[in-house]
């Protein structure tokens with residue numbers, strides 16, 4: 001395994017003032033454990049301060065650094081140079097913004113717009129079940145949590161929405177659908193009907209065709225398609241004539 | 243032990259073979275094989291819709307037997323027969339992959355890898371069997387006997403799926419898509435099989451007409467026409483709903499799909515009841 005790689009990044013640029021889009025090539029010598037966000041930062045420092053990109057936590061926890069590398073949506077803060085070379089079998093990478101929302105500049109997309117769908121899915125308990133008598137908290141059994149624990153790891157990076165075969169034109173999106181499904185599975189949620197209405201609407205599960213690209217690309221390794229399939233199967237109270 | 247080794251070697255060679263297909267393998271590496279299969283499902287679906295319309299158009303010339311016989315003269319040219327055999331690949335793939343999706347979505351079968359493998363194995367077996375039958379030519383199988391068996395099997399599959407999805411909250415259209423899908427999963431490969439078991443019966447208008455006058459065959463034909471046209475129409479509608487942003491455009495396209503489907507249904511029913 002090499003210690004250094006000569007990397008070429010072809011980055012899709014967008015200038016909102018001129019509305020021009022183009023690919024710009026940057027060549028760098030990079031150590032094997034540098035991450036793609038480190039490469040972007042180095043480009044800023046050494047070659048081109050005008051390149052815009054997004055990141056926040058840089059620890060795979062906020063989802064703000066999602067980009068497409070050679071077509072695959074992923075977290076730039078998690079992608080090491082050596083893994084990229086190994087996985088893609090090349091040292092030349094095409095880097096583009098994810099397609100789920102309008103581009104603000106270069107690799108930065110309007111996450112507010114993307115989050116509108118998540119907000120519509122209400123990723124919180126709409127109506128809490130009353131607390132058990134003489135208790136100040138809810139107690140969930142490990143078995144109950146196990147059913148949906150995986151889905152709670154979602155960081156809303158929108159990689160799944162970007163990869164989805166159904167496009168994100170009319171689909172609320174895999175992550176937003178899953179956000180609602182998690183609360184349907186949560187015994188503390190009493191407002192099932194509103195959630196089911198959204199899931200069984202034309203922008204809900206009818207737009208999912210089980211292509212499973214969501215599960216394939218999810219950086220948190222969540223089997224997103226499984227949760228959506230649970231909804232299709234009628235696995236929750238109220239969606240199977242109960 | 244040896245059998246397992248051989249099986250694994252066979253599977254590895256199939257997978258590495260698939261991984262060499264340019265373009266497709268790139269998508270598989272980026273989005274997974276399920277994604278590639280889903281695109282194949284969509285593309286074969288569209289091919290089959292076009293083929294269905296063409297097939298009904300060809301059959302409509304049964305009203306003028308000379309025209310039909312002339313068309314069949316072309317259809318049974320060896321090179322066309324070869325393409326007919328190749329065309330069984332999208333048919334069986336769409337059928338079996340659809341079955342896999344129904345199992346995944348409605349029956350909780352999440353063992354994808356083995357389901358994908360079985361889909362591909364069964365496709366291969368079917369295409370080979372069909373090839374052998376084409377090569378062996380006329381087997382003179384009774385149409386009523388063949389269809390009695392196949393329709394019972396198709397209806398059983400449809401009822402199994404109906405029992406599972408009927409009470410769910412899904413729209414009636416979604417449910418019917420799955421139910422017709424299960425029916426066609428057996429009925430369409432059977433339809434193809436039958437035409438290659440008895441090519442001489444399909445070749446001459448008089449023989450086709452004689453077969454179609456049997457009341458049981460009429461029921462089979464009506465079931466086939468209704469289910470294929472519904473399934474095709476909903477499939478197209480679903481694709482339009484996925485990719486067309488503007489609501490008004492989606493409504494117009496849905497309207498066009500309904501009108502075209504009804505026109506072809508009238509054509510199909512006219513063939514069945516006026517022949």
Ligand code: SF4
Nearest residue numbers: 154155157158160218
């Ligand atoms: S499900 Fe996975 S890919 Fe989708 S938004 Fe959440 S973390 Fe990202």
Ligand code: FES
Nearest residue numbers: 058060062063077
């Ligand atoms: S910067 Fe937070 S996930 Fe990458």
